[in-house]
Amino acid sequence: MSEVIRKGYSEFVRIPIGPIHPALHEPYYFFFELEGEEIKNVWIESGGVHRGMEALALNRNYLQIIPIAERICGICSNSHPLAYTMAVEDAAGIEVPERAQYIRVIAQELERIHSHILWAGLGAHAIGLDTAFCYLWCLREDVLDIWELLFGGRVTHAVNWIGGTKKDIKEEDIPKILKMLKNLRKALPEVVDAFLYDPTIVRRLRAGTLTKKDALRLSALGPTARGSGVKKDVRWGYGPLAYGDLRDDYGYKPIIHQDGDVYAKTYVRLMEIEQSIDIMEKALDDLPSGPYRAIEGKTPKVIATLKKVKGAEGIGRHEAPRGEVIHYVRMEGGEGPYRWRPRAPSLNNNFTLPAMLVGCQVADIPIVVASIDPCFSCTDRMTFIDENHRKFVLSYDELIKISREKTWGDA
Amino acid sequence: MLQKYIAKSPWVFHVNTGGCNGCDIEILAALTPRYDAERFGVKLVGSPRHADVLLVAGPVTHNVIEKIKRIYEQTPDPKLVIAIGACSMGCSVFQDSYCIDGPLDEVIPVHVYVPGCPPRPEAILKAVLMGAEALPEILKKAEKGELPPAPDIKEKLERYTKYRKKVAEEASE
Amino acid sequence: MKHEKLLEDMKRILGDNFISSYQKGEPEAKQLWMRIKKEGLRDAVKYLTSLGDPQLSFIVAMDLEKITNPIVEGESGKKLMLTYTFTMFHEDLGGEMILNLVVTTPKEDPVIPSISDLCPLAEVYEREAMSIVGVEIPGVEKTGYGKWTPPDFPEDIYPLRLDEKGLPDDMKRRFRWREELEKKKGGDQNE
Numbered sequence A: 001m002s003e004v005i006r007k008g009y010s011e012f013v014r015i016p017i018g019p020i021h022p023a024l025h026e027p028y029y030f031f032f033e034l035e036g037e038e039i040k041n042v043w044i045e046s047g048g049v050h051r052g053m054e055a056l057a058l059n060r061n062y063l064q065i066i067p068i069a070e071r072i073c074g075i076c077s078n079s080h081p082l083a084y085t086m087a088v089e090d091a092a093g094i095e096v097p098e099r100a101q102y103i104r105v106i107a108q109e110l111e112r113i114h115s116h117i118l119w120a121g122l123g124a125h126a127i128g129l130d131t132a133f134c135y136l137w138c139l140r141e142d143v144l145d146i147w148e149l150l151f152g153g154r155v156t157h158a159v160n161w162i163g164g165t166k167k168d169i170k171e172e173d174i175p176k177i178l179k180m181l182k183n184l185r186k187a188l189p190e191v192v193d194a195f196l197y198d199p200t201i202v203r204r205l206r207a208g209t210l211t212k213k214d215a216l217r218l219s220a221l222g223p224t225a226r227g228s229g230v231k232k233d234v235r236w237g238y239g240p241l242a243y244g245d246l247r248d249d250y251g252y253k254p255i256i257h258q259d260g261d262v263y264a265k266t267y268v269r270l271m272e273i274e275q276s277i278d279i280m281e282k283a284l285d286d287l288p289s290g291p292y293r294a295i296e297g298k299t300p301k302v303i304a305t306l307k308k309v310k311g312a313e314g315i316g317r318h319e320a321p322r323g324e325v326i327h328y329v330r331m332e333g334g335e336g337p338y339r340w341r342p343r344a345p346s347l348n349n350n351f352t353l354p355a356m357l358v359g360c361q362v363a364d365i366p367i368v369v370a371s372i373d374p375c376f377s378c379t380d381r382m383t384f385i386d387e388n389h390r391k392f393v394l395s396y397d398e399l400i401k402i403s404r405e406k407t408w409g410d411a
Numbered sequence B: 001m002l003q004k005y006i007a008k009s010p011w012v013f014h015v016n017t018g019g020c021n022g023c024d025i026e027i028l029a030a031l032t033p034r035y036d037a038e039r040f041g042v043k044l045v046g047s048p049r050h051a052d053v054l055l056v057a058g059p060v061t062h063n064v065i066e067k068i069k070r071i072y073e074q075t076p077d078p079k080l081v082i083a084i085g086a087c088s089m090g091c092s093v094f095q096d097s098y099c100i101d102g103p104l105d106e107v108i109p110v111h112v113y114v115p116g117c118p119p120r121p122e123a124i125l126k127a128v129l130m131g132a133e134a135l136p137e138i139l140k141k142a143e144k145g146e147l148p149p150a151p152d153i154k155e156k157l158e159r160y161t162k163y164r165k166k167v168a169e170e171a172s173e
Numbered sequence C: 001m002k003h004e005k006l007l008e009d010m011k012r013i014l015g016d017n018f019i020s021s022y023q024k025g026e027p028e029a030k031q032l033w034m035r036i037k038k039e040g041l042r043d044a045v046k047y048l049t050s051l052g053d054p055q056l057s058f059i060v061a062m063d064l065e066k067i068t069n070p071i072v073e074g075e076s077g078k079k080l081m082l083t084y085t086f087t088m089f090h091e092d093l094g095g096e097m098i099l100n101l102v103v104t105t106p107k108e109d110p111v112i113p114s115i116s117d118l119c120p121l122a123e124v125y126e127r128e129a130m131s132i133v134g135v136e137i138p139g140v141e142k143t144g145y146g147k148w149t150p151p152d153f154p155e156d157i158y159p160l161r162l163d164e165k166g167l168p169d170d171m172k173r174r175f176r177w178r179e180e181l182e183k184k185k186g187g188d189q190n191e
Helices: A053-059 A065-070 A079-092 A098-126 A130-151 A171-197 A199-205 A212-217 A222-226 A243-250 A262-286 A299-307 A345-350 A353-357 A362-371 A396-408 B002-008 B022-031 B062-074 B085-090 B121-144 B159-172 C002-017 C038-051 C122-132 C176-190
Strands: A005-007 A010-017 A029-035 A038-045 A310-320 A323-332 A339-343 A381-385 A391-395 B011-016 B053-057 B080-084 B112-114 C018-024 C031-036 C055-063 C079-088 C097-106
Touching (some): A038 A353, A065 A079, A079 A299, A079 A310, A079 A323, A098 A262, A098 A310, A130 B022, A171 A199, A171 A262, A199 A262, A212 A222, A243 A262, A262 A362, A339 C055, B011 B062, B022 B053, B053 B062, B053 B085, B053 B121, B080 B085, B080 B121, B112 B121, C002 C031, C038 C079, C055 C122
Parallel strands (some): B011 B053
Antiparallel strands (some): C018 C031, C055 C079
């Protein structure tokens, strides 16, 4: 780690970033190898937030896993339980009522709106645009109010239940949701203008290119892949839940951009907010009546139904804000699954980081790392080691400062 | 003297010890215009060395236990530790896991607990202010030696090493 | 039908190494589950990567020790199973498909060939499989991105193994008050 690699006249300096700097989730450990300001090589190590969930799930029943799945990630707190319940339903062959499918779509799109706004805010913060950060997080609070109104929680929502949803959407709440969406639609153009047309910001966003070939080869997912021109969106391609119907009725398509840099990913995310608002309006309009759960009755009834299923395997898959979430469940007739395996999109996307970061400058690290939308405080604390093996620590603030100086000069 | 000013403007540093990130976005939300923590002088800083208050969320995974101890030592005195969320109070849904070394008060001393999964931004804000106000009392207690000493984490750090030794011994026999 | 052509091609390429397959979704398959022998794994993945489109989604590692209802005959007992999940036909709206390649290996010989040269991402999941169920994949380093267990975790214990190599009882952490409660209970019984 501490050795300096000599290559010709230049020296590579290695920077470890992390390790588990315990700030936000996914505290990964990055090693950067520098030649001057330019990044030459990147390694990733992991394990900081390993909580042994899969081993924990061996001793839990089918319904107890839902809260665990919800706490895999606080921002995707609807995606993971949804994928898990879909996997169980797929294995057990449970047909989900249409109303439940629409409610799930509404919840999922609400999450996408909130997550993309959150991302845009953090991205703006990373390049020194604090006004946009506060403005966007203010918009996000309105979305959280709707979460609270519909499902009773700001961050953890408990929407999903095996065979349907836990709560129904009440008729009288729908106007409030539509009002929020209308306000959001009005507020968005300003943000889009700032991000996509402001020359200073556009200049900063032109970094960290991922080619289409690399995106396919490294299995990039979600906006990271779509920003590189890969036409991959689980919602419209695979058509889980009511997305298939919505696609056929209204002709939705994946939003893609060919450039592959941070700008392209920003474009994809901002356009997706608009698309999600549209989907939510259409889904609320089309919301069918009927039951919202496939299995009538409470916990014992659900467990008893699932206990009858033996020797079945299933996969639950849908599009989370960051990309494809996929869960595997194997059922063996016990109270809980024999094996439950969740996989979050950031795992695949982090693997594409080296391809994006090589050739960038140190000041571009925050925004490029943020562009794949991991919780980027994994860059929270960096230790720089110079050629005399002296360590100096560059905190997240200082890193942001470097990044901002690149945007605004020596402000 | 110092305590008076800290109560007027507590600077916070927030640490995730392997939680789900839910508490962390609520801490950030407390700083944004809707809740506006800065009207109380609460400011998020980027280094524990500048902080008066540590906001710690998460169930303390085995990988971060040493780091959290180090961050606690890096924070200058007088300092406050606030455990945010159900995870840092009692490990929440992760309590049986082989990889969890929490809850937080077994690793570093904790002064204020904020229940909730996650707690609302208002609750976090209130905890910071309450803690800062109670600081003089805590310091007085500490001077008299009435506060419990910092917990010993040696046993926790040796947890896996013990098994490695055991396995090695069995293999050699 | 796309999946039928894919199935035919796979059968032709794998020959004896193909065991069985079934599909979910009618008439066009949404999921294709394919049981193959581990000797044919690399051939199958080589063919898939030559198509250009398929992406590796994840690899599921599993211990078959306590399986009582095997989906395919012989898929139980002292064996380990890896499921390689690929997604394909992304460009075709409404026609995206999942292909699962299921490979088993006995515990006495837990060696499975690596596919990380064909599909770089596989390295992460292979490393994970090595650390959680104890599969041996030659050519993959044991540490790095994908190893989740702590660095000082004992080498001979695999958290998701269900036999004697799994987590020992006293390593499963208990809540403090519960431990104390049990101690108290034990003390009462002694008295």
